Amino acid sequence: MARLFGTDGVRGRANDQLTAELALGLASAAVCVLGAEATQQNRRPRVVVGRDPRASGELLESALCAGLAAAGADAIRVGVVPTPAVAFLTADYGADFGVMISASHNPMPDNGIKFFAAGGHKLADDVEDAIEAAMSGEQPRPTGAGVGRLVDAPDAVDRYLAHLAQAGHGTLDGLTIVVDAANGAAFEVAPKAYAAAGAQVIAIHAEPDGLNINDGCGSTHLDVLQAAVLEHGADLGLAHDGDADRCLAVDSTGAVVDGDQIMAILALDLHERGELKDGVLVATVMSNLGLHQAMTRAGIDVHVTGVGDRYVLEELRAGGYSLGGEQSGHIVVPAAGTTGDGVLTGLLLAQRVVQTGTRLAELAAVMTVLPQVLINVPVSDKHAVARDRAVADAVSVAESDLDGSGRILLRPSGTEQLVRVMVEAESADAAQTVAQRVAEVVAAV
Known part of the structure; x- marks a missing residue:
């Protein structure tokens, strides 16, 4: 099963891959992991929740806040603010963690959920894994005065x-x-x-x-x-x-x-x-x-x-x-x-x-931007490319041709069977020629 968290939180098409049910479960699991210290201190965890203005943000904010409250955490809604504002406000309000609902530069139909630990820091991989694991376990269900509350923060932007x-x-x-x-x-x-x-x-x-x-x-x-x-x-x-x-x-x-x-x-x-x-x-x-x-x-x-x-x-x-x-x-x-x-x-x-x-x-003008060419090469096994002798020889020849006036970088895609061939040189023509030559060798692997 694929890992739920990607390189920058959990993302997907809103109300399709990224559903209200998933948001609710993520929120409750996050309280178990990121709110554990507050729970041990016999207090309700406090969570800053912000979003960008996507229409689906309203849906996901409601589901997240419901999940937080159901797990016994108080949600501080800061409204539409930038992601770094949520990181700052998590620290400034002394919250136990923060949540930003956004898919950054992605198109409007997408959305995402990104968590910040206390102090506004991004989560380590093992903490994200712990949240994902907690989603499959039994979540606490406080009642009465133990249920979390939702409050708005009118001073967040200021x-x-x-x-x-x-x-x-x-x-x-x-x-x-x-x-x-x-x-x-x-x-x-x-x-x-x-x-x-x-x-x-x-x-x-x-x-x-x-x-x-x-x-x-x-x-x-x-x-x-x-x-x-x-x-x-x-x-x-x-x-x-x-x-x-x-x-x-x-x-x-x-x-x-x-x-x-x-x-x-x-x-x-x-x-x-x-x-x-x-x-x-x-x-x-x-x-x-x-x-x-x-x-x-x-x-x-x-x-x-x-x-x-x-x-x-x-x-x-x-x-x-x-x-x-x-x-x-x-x-x-x-x-x-x-x-x-x-x-x-x-x-x-x-x-x-x-x-x-x-x-x-x-x-x-303090720096001269060298022409950069990037070619995405479909391959059957992106990891085999790094071990291939012919590819290594092609890169060595290319580096010799560039003679210190450029560079070449091969990088496997994180999500697809692609290898990205990037070449920088003093001229666009030189970069294109070298990149194309190496890409042909990579494609043959």
């Missing part, structure tokens, strides 16, 4: 906005910013946060109706933001995904500034201020070679992890490092939060523009 204001270290006075909220969880907080810092804000896709989240907008559809930045003559544009744990940017010329470039800018900022722990930036294997080259020039070490924000977080916590993230714009600043926070990232990036008096395009 608390989160105050946190963002404190986490920043400068103003945005004089900047004009276009914000694409993806008709998602940041529709309210993102424009407010940037405006509170002093920017003139032009908000687009900030009118969620439950159905339009991520629909042709947000961080996965930057063309709309690019056009808006040029139309309004803005200094920059910021785009979030459906749950606002990511941020990508557009400079005043309309050019995209991706997560690698944002990390480079923020790493240099922290390094100059002596706040980049051990001179280390944490990135995944998918970050562009141009980021590594730029960091080497600046005297910054890049620690590389597997793909996925959980691996970035593990490395950050293990070394006590100051900054990490992914090319997708999921960037973590541990001093300010326990998970990626797109709105915080946008604030820090825009503040760097103001503090240096330098346009975003010039700041982003």
